[in-house]
Structures are given as structure tokens and as C-alpha cells.
Amino acid sequence: MSRPTRPDPSGKTRRPRKGTSKKSASRRFLPSRKKGAEEDGNVRTRATVRVAWVGGIIALGYLALVARASSLMLLPDPQLEAKARDQYEDVMVVQGRRGDIVDRNHTLLATTVELFELHVDPWFMARAPKSKSPAVADPHQLLADILAEELGTDATTLSRRLRKEGRRDVRVGIDLTPGDIRRIKNRVKLASRESDSRLRSTLFTKATPTRFYPGKSDAAPLIGLVGHNGQGRAGLEHAFDRDLRGETYKYVQWRDRKGRQITPERIQAEEGGTVVLTIDRRIQDITERALAKAMEATGAGSAYATVMDVGTGEILAMSSLPSQNPNDGSSISMDLFKNHAAMDAIEPGSVFKPFVAAAALEEDLLTPSSPVDCEGGAWRVGRKTIHDDHPHGVVTLTEVIKFSSNIGSAKLAFMLGPERTLDYLRAFGFSRSTGLNLPGETRGAMRNHNDIKPIELATTAYGHGVSATSVQLASALATIGNDGVRMEPRIVRAIENKYGEVIEAFPPKEDGRVLSVQTARQTVRMMDTVTERGGTGTRARIDGYKVAGKTGTAWKHVDGAYSSTARIGSFVGLVPSEAPRLAISVSVDTPTIGSSYGGIVAGPAFAEIGGGALRVLGIEPNPDMLKDDAKGASHRSDDSNDSDTRVTLAPELTWTASGLLRVPDLTGLSLRDALVTIEGAGLAVRFDGSGRVTTQTPPAGTALASGARVSLHLQ
Helix, strand or coil, rough: HHHHHHHHCCCCCCCCCCCCCHHHHHHHHHHCCCCCCCCCCHHHHHHHHHHHHHHHHHEEEEEEEHHHHHHHHHHCCHHHHHHHHCCCEEEEEHHHHHEEEECCCCCCCEEEEEEEEEEEEHHHHCCCCCCCCCCCCCCCHHHHHHHHHCCCHHHHHHHHHCCCCCCCCCCEEECCCCHHHHHHHHHHHHHHHHHCCHHCCEEEEEEEEEECCCCCCCCCCHEEEEECCCCEEHHHHHHHHHHHHEEEEEEEEECCCCCCCCCCCCCCCCCCEEEEEECCCHHHHHHHHHHHHHHHHHHHCCCCCCCCCCCCCCCEEEECCCCCCCCCHHHHHHHHHHCHHHCCECCHHHHHHHHHHHHHHHHCCCCCCCCCCCHHHHHEEEEEECCCCCCCEEHHHHHHHHHHHHHHHHHHHHHHHHHHHHHHHCCCCHHHCCCCCCCCCCCCCCCCCCCCHHHHHHHCCCCCCCECCHHHHHHHHHHEEEEEEEECEEEEEEEEEECEEEEEEEECCCCEECHHHHHHHHHHHHHHHCCCCCCCHHHHECCCCCCCCEEEEEEEEEEEEEEEEEEEEEEEEEEECCCCCCCEEEEEEECCCCCCCHHHHHHHHHHHHHHHHHHHEEEECCCHHHHHHHHHHCCCCCCCHHHHHCCCCCCCEEEECCEEECCCCCCCEEHHHHHHHHHHHHEEEEEEEEEEEEECCCCCCEEEEEEEECEEEEE
């Protein structure tokens, strides 16, 4: 075998010299090693270690991937399962309809109606218009102008919202009625035919359950309101939230791979119960109007009243002003939903005197004609002196009540002693819970007989240094009117299901006998004198009915001390006093116009409430007590053809399930009664002629929205 040759610079092939190895021969052609360079063996060792590390890291990474993949495929993972379920399952929460609140006659006071949100999909307006179809240069502005006019919003702002890119859902209106939606859609539909066809599919709606109060601000502090979360925030809505709230039902809704729902049926949750109140909507409306007049006449900060059925303890009306329409959700002030009748514990003043006098009669200490020395209007008790606003000397016990003597009442309390005085007052219901369980209700305050001072006992006898609510005053007075038997106050008659079946009933319940029948009736006769000539409550008289009442005026506590100017005037009474049916308590807080005495500021409101309520209940007036101009009308024959003298009651207002008002039958009413009824219904009225209503348009029973017009013809 021949040796390898290498080329010579001259081009000739040269053979290596004999004795030279191939290895040494190859090294001749490598660059010479630098002096001090690292040996090849060391470099190879280090490179081998590096390769081993990198390989190990890669191998560990692969092992981690294999382990993770194995765990994903072989072991359960709740998080991944949840993500997978989200792709084809939705957990749906269905809230049952909130139950209604109705009065004793099942007239709606609070209900849930379906209102609508109006939404716009701007994508349709961004498309190119079809050929031969009407189109405008700016469909966004065209739609914004229409909606702004219908919804009362700013067109520029609305147009800017509709132009935002990528938006498919722009909410433009809330709390819209079906009529509103129908009107807006019809107008947009007309615009799509005449101006731009791209508007045709832009609108869509979403139904939202909304709490609606047909009476608006009537009884608002009592009924309360519901928050955006569907829970009661105040009043009975809060107190009976558990009974009113519908059942909450959860179910799984499935979707296919394209996102389409495949759940076979729509689940319906059970709706809440209906709370039936003892309130009479008609008497409540009368009470609200009377208090509004009292506030306007006196410039008072607030006014409140309670009307109670003497025989059952049922509250027929509980009103507190000022208040607010709970339908005005955007401007709600919770201060205007304070139920003063149950939450304000005030010093009752002289309205306390009949209860102390009744206790003295019950203990046989005095009779209605027994003399009581009123000391000429000033009497010293310890270091303090008690004064009477109307000074007298020796008067009868009946006149102590008639003239409202502080000194006479204080002497009655001293005759009874601290223990008996305070025990009787507690038996009447003072300083005790009423059992109504209204939010924020107070029980009032009264001293203990073990540590009460003489001057404190004296002031307690005429309603100072003690506090009570309007409800407690009405309940205590009803005890006297009910022949001495106290009935527990009630505001709820029953809770019913959607079929009208009673789930829970709250029947009248006796609390116990406080006075004998004789004492109770004697006390009523003494209270009759308050509204007679010379009494302090003559402005509380009701034409045709006898009133047993008591006036009261008390200084108001402000910042922990008695105010030098602010007073609370009250009047409490029983009507008709011959056979008491109603106990009414009226208080006017901080009157600023004219006198602040209870008989002057609260007496007229009491007369209006009592007279209206008695007419609603159908209690005939006593002909002998009617004024001369009314006697003739009351004595006319029932079969008289003179229609102008017919006695008519305001018709009852009713609402549909959707919150629309059914037009009442106004035929036969005088213009005044018709206007009062229409105003209470929230309707506008147009009339012609004079006399009584003969025809009306639309006819009775027609469902109308608030603000609609009713035309009347009178003859």
C-alpha cells in the first residue's frame, strides 16, 4: 500500500519522509498551540459535565410534563371540572315574585309589577344600508333624537354612547311600562320605514320585577319600601320581609356545543305570601289629608296620627308626615320614611290626665262630682311650683278633665300613691311593647315607683317626665272606650298564599281588664265635657257625633333639654262617645304658626279624621246634633227624587295586578266628592256642567295608568 502524498508548492507531489508517523504528520498542518493553553483533556471533561447538566435539566422537564399530563388525565381536578362545566352549564337562580301588601278590603297597597329596561344594539346601524332601502347619513343621531324625546334624556350624550365601537348592548331606559315600550317601538318602527331601515332591529327589552305602591306616599312610612336587592328596607316591607319574599330556586341550565340552551322547561319559583293589614285604605287617605292640612296651617315639622278600632285593637290608619313616594327610587330619603307614630316617644302632656282620673275612680277614691281644690292655679310641691294655664279654685273631678288642671291631676296621683298610679298606667299599655314589632318602634319610658320623687309623680300625672307613642295613646284610650278591657294592638290580620288561603291568622286578643265597665263609662262621660262649651277641645267637635276627648300640650326635648319654644300639641278622643267605635290620637310636632296648644293645632285634624272615618264605616250621625242646614237633609225622605241630597260615599279604589288603576264609578257623586276621589287616584279630570256626575269617560272599570284623564258630565 502506497503512502499518502502531499502537494509541493511547486506543484509536485511529495511523499513523507521515512520514520514519520501519521499523527505527527497531521500535526504539522494544525496551528501551533499557544504557550500556556489548557490541555484538551480538561476542556473535554468540562464540556462533558455541561452536557450532562443540560441533559439532566431537559430530562427533568420532560418528567415534569409527563407527571402533569398524567395527573390531568388520571386524577380528578375540581378547578378544571368547574371550567369544563362552565362551557356547557349555567347555574340559574330564580327568585319568586314578592308577595303583595293589601288593606283589610284587599285593596293593593304594595305589589310587584313587571317593568322593562330598553336596550339598543348599535351593530345594526353600523351596517351598510340595503339597496333601495331608506337610509340617512347618521342613523345613530336619528335614533338618539327619538329616544331622547321619548325618555327625557340628552340626545348628544345618548348619541355618543351609541357610537362606541364594539358595543352590542346599550341600556337607554329603565322602569318603563308596557305602554311606554309600545309607544317607543312604534315610533322607531315608523322611522325605520320612512327614514332608515337599519333602525328596525335595534331595540330590545329586558323585563325587571319592580315594587310598585299604588297609593304613592300614602302610608309610606308604615308600609316602607324595598331596596334594589329585593329586600325590605323599612316599615312592614322590612318587618315581614321573610313572609313577603318569594322562594329562591336554583337549577342547572345546559347548553350544547354552539351555546344554545337545551334545558327542557323553565323553572318557576313559588311567590311570597300576601300580608293582609288591618288598615282601611279609605280611612288612611282621610288621615293623610287631614294631617297635611294641619301641617300647612301650623307650619309644623311633622304630624302623625293613629286610628284604632276600639273593640278589636285593629289599627285602621297610621299616618306620619312628611313622607315620600316610594316609587321615586332615584331620590329616596330614608328620613322621610320614619314612622313617627310608632318611633317617636313624646311627652304626651295633658292627654295623660284621663288615665289617672280613671284610676282614682276605679279605686273609689273619688266620684265624677267629687270636689278637687286646684289652688287658684299655683301649688307648691317640695321646692317646685305647679301651675295651671287656666286657674281655678275648687272644681269637680269632671271639671279637672274639662279645664285640664295640672294641679288637680297631681293631687289625684298623690291620692293613689306612686305604686298604684304607675301600675295603672302600665296596665293601660304605657312603657310596654305594643306587640306590633314595627322596625324602630319604641316602648316609651316611665319611672319606677320605688325611686320616684314627689315632684316627678306630680308631673307624671299630667304627662311630663314620661314618654309614649301615638300608638300607645290610641290603645290606652281604646281601653277606656272598650268598657275597660284592653285589646292588644294589631296591624296585620293574616298572611295568605297566592290562592287566598290563610297561612297564618292574627285574631283579636284581649290583654286584660283594666277598669270596670262603670268606671270606663264614667271616664268617657267626663271626657265629653272637653269638647263642650268651655272645654279646651271645642275645635275637635264633629257635626252629628258626640266626641269624648282630651287636649295635650308638652314642651319638646331638644338635645337633652326642654326647648324654650318647640312644643308638641296633641288631641286624643273616642267617637261616637255614646258607643265608642274609634280611638284616635293626633299629634302635631313643633307648630310655628299661631298657637301651639293641642286643642287648636290637633283638634281640627281630629275632627276631619273622625268625621270621615265614621262616614266610611257607615255610622249614622245623631240627627239631634246636626247643624240646622244639615238637619233638613238628614230628615228628608229616603225615596225623595231630589238627587242633590243623596248621601254618597267615595268609591273604593282598586288596581290591576300590573299596577294600573281601575276607574271608579263616579256617577251620582257631587263635583267635590268626585274631585277628591280622582285626586286620590292620581288621575287628571275634565268636567262640564254642575250638580252631580251623570256620565263619565272612560267608563267605570277601565284600567288606566297614573296621570290619565277622566272626563265627567254633571247635571
